[in-house]
Amino acid sequence: xxxxxGFYLSYDGKNYRGSLEIRLSANxxxxxxxxxxxxxxxxxxxxxxxxxxxxxxxLKAQAVAARTYTYANLSKHMTNGYDLCSTTHCxxxxxxxxxxxxxxxxxxxxxxxxxxxxxxxxSALYHASSGGHTENAENVxxxxxxxxxxxxxxxxxxxxYNWNKSF
Numbered sequence: 115x116x117x118x119x120g121f122y123l124s125y126d127g128k129n130y131r132g133s134l135e136i137r138l139s140a141n142x143x144x145x146x147x148x149x150x151x152x153x154x155x156x157x158x159x160x161x162x163x164x165x166x167x168x169x170x171x172x173l174k175a176q177a178v179a180a181r182t183y184t185y186a187n188l189s190k191h192m193t194n195g196y197d198l199c200s201t202t203h204c205x206x207x208x209x210x211x212x213x214x215x216x217x218x219x220x221x222x223x224x225x226x227x228x229x230x231x232x233x234x235x236x237s238a239l240y241h242a243s244s245g246g247h248t249e250n251a252e253n254v255x256x257x258x259x260x261x262x263x264x265x266x267x268x269x270x271x272x273x274x275y276n277w278n279k280s281f
Contacts, residue, residue: 123148129210131157137195147196148209156180156221157213162206163240166214173220180205181221182228182238231261 123130125146132150139145148155156177164176183205188197190204200207229236237251237259244267251262 128208131210139194145195148207152181152184153221153225155184155207157218158207158209159184159205160217160221161212161214162208164217166216170216170220173217174224176240177217177220177224178227178229179238179240181224181226182235183240185228186235186237231259236261 123132123134125134125148130148130150131154132148135147135149137145137147159180160173160177163180164173166173168176184198187204190198198204198207229238239262247264247266248262249264250258252258253264
């Protein structure tokens with residue numbers, strides 16, 4: 115884990131870069147919003163989406179995918195007064211306490227890099243495990259995307275590779 119080199123804000127037992135803003139939501143509850151630059155946000159996302167022990171190239175690929183997803187989904191929660199949530203609904207974000215020097219390096223080494231198709235940001239969707247094969251976009255959502263085609267993958271060593279659902 116990276117040492118805490120400076121001053122960070124704390125909320126709910128976690129440390130955060132940037133600033134924290136507290137707003138009143140439409141239903142009267144409080145919303146705590148962490149405001150920070152995208153690259154610093156990614157420091158708290160990448161290690162929550164991929165183990166820091168993976169290869170440097172895999173970490174860089176995740177950093178680029180996470181950055182692309184971030185930019186493509188800014189304002190996803192605009193009606194709530196913020197851009198992205200910190201759960202799997204958007205991207206898992208853990209603040210400073212989740213950072214790792216290896217994933218921070220991957221973010222830094224790919225600074226500003228995003229994925230595009232025909233000059234536009236792609237829907238950079240990713241997952242923990244596909245069970246050995248991904249699916250064409252039109253078979254999951256209604257719109258075909260030429261860059262999201264089903265392929266065999268190699269996550270068989272992932273702890274949650276095998277799963278089932280009974281109905």
